[in-house]
Amino acid sequence: MLIKSTPSWQMPEREATPEHVFLNRRKFMGALAAGATALIGGNAFAAKEADPTADLYPAPRNKNYVLDRPVTKELDAAAYNNFYEFGSHKRIAMEAGALKLRPWTVSFEGMVEKERQVDIDTLIRAMPMEERLYRMRCVEAWSMAVPWSGFAMAELVKYAKPLSSAKYVVMQTFLNAKMASGQKQVWYPWPYTEGLTMAEATNELAFMVTGIYGKPLPKQFGAPLRLAVPWKYGFKSIKSIVRFKFTDKRPVTFWEQIQAAEYGFWANVNPEVRHARWSQATERVLGTNRRVPTLPYNGYGEQVASIYDGMKGEILFR
Ligand code: MTE
Numbered sequence: 001m002l003i004k005s006t007p008s009w010q011m012p013e014r015e016a017t018p019e020h021v022f023l024n025r026r027k028f029m030g031a032l033a034a035g036a037t038a039l040i041g042g043n044a045f046a047a048k049e050a051d052p053t054a055d056l057y058p059a060p061r062n063k064n065y066v067l068d069r070p071v072t073k074e075l076d077a078a079a080y081n082n083f084y085e086f087g088s089h090k091r092i093a094m095e096a097g098a099l100k101l102r103p104w105t106v107s108f109e110g111m112v113e114k115e116r117q118v119d120i121d122t123l124i125r126a127m128p129m130e131e132r133l134y135r136m137r138c139v140e141a142w143s144m145a146v147p148w149s150g151f152a153m154a155e156l157v158k159y160a161k162p163l164s165s166a167k168y169v170v171m172q173t174f175l176n177a178k179m180a181s182g183q184k185q186v187w188y189p190w191p192y193t194e195g196l197t198m199a200e201a202t203n204e205l206a207f208m209v210t211g212i213y214g215k216p217l218p219k220q221f222g223a224p225l226r227l228a229v230p231w232k233y234g235f236k237s238i239k240s241i242v243r244f245k246f247t248d249k250r251p252v253t254f255w256e257q258i259q260a261a262e263y264g265f266w267a268n269v270n271p272e273v274r275h276a277r278w279s280q281a282t283e284r285v286l287g288t289n290r291r292v293p294t295l296p297y298n299g300y301g302e303q304v305a306s307i308y309d310g311m312k313g314e315i316l317f318r
Pocket of ligand 1: 082238
């Protein structure tokens with residue numbers, strides 16, 4: 001085991017974050033937003049570099065995806081992120097400013113007809129862009145609801161041309177400790193690695209994200225390309241992806257390598273299955289002081305529950 005210390009996000013938030021910080025959050029965000037606006041001229045949290053695909057936003061809304069709650073305010077979502085490559089706290093937007101977004105190459109490797117690399121802008125322009133309203137439930141028991149822009153992961157799988165023998169798709173984040181100071185913390189098993197079965201990756205809900213709130217993705221959300229799998233805990237939704245590898249072997253994911261007893265491969269949301277150290281029955285809605293009941297599969301059971309039929313021996317909910 002590579003771990004030397006317990007990451008802060010493995011604690012319930014009320015333990016990880018002193019109460020006065022919560023109470024001062026509005027003030028903090030106001031200051032942060034004002035700072036960011038002053039710094040970069042009006043578009044809070046946007047990258048300073050021009051995005052070569054900016055003309056694709058806002059993407060047309062796919063009306064099949066509706067919310068049962070209000071959309072989280074942009075400043076609330078943008079000022080509260082997990083991105084360990086840049087540090088283990090939530091106010092990571094400024095540190096994530098060091099992420100260099102272009103040139104950015106994505107590779108398709110392993111069990112594919114032909115391994116290849118593609119420039120991110122070529123990839124994005126080859127995909128049918130849309131906007132979807134999704135909930136996200138973090139394993140730390142907070143949640144948000146946001147308009148992601150991007151394309152169905154099934155389209156990316158089609159583009160990659162995997163062999164029929166491929167059973168999993170493994171995704172990895174960039175590795176560059178000079179740019180991302182969190183990667184100097186050698187007890188973490190960098191690069192961040194995640195994986196899905198082919199059935200999960202081609203489920204209609206699995207979404208590749210390139211934008212949010214009708215704009216290209218700000219860096220702290222995992223620009224220029226991240227995953228959104230809303231029926232799973234947020235740590236499955238890997239950020240800033242550079243590699244898709246198709247394989248017939250189940251990968252051991254980033255948090256699984258660190259703490260397999262608490263963070264497994266499947267990580268499907270289930271209010272009845274406790275985390276080892278806290279209840280998953282309710283969640284704090286980001287930007288409010290409200291707690292609401294957590295739903296099985298985060299409310300997406302109709303679309304995904306059947307994937308797991310017959311997998312009785314698997315630990316599906318952690
Ligand atoms: N991806 C990478 N590469 N690095 C990370 O630290 N954190 C994960 C996930 N993807 C993480 C990551 C966790 S724990 C969560 S809850 C979500 O990103 C947070 O996404 P958000 O910051 O957009 O809310």
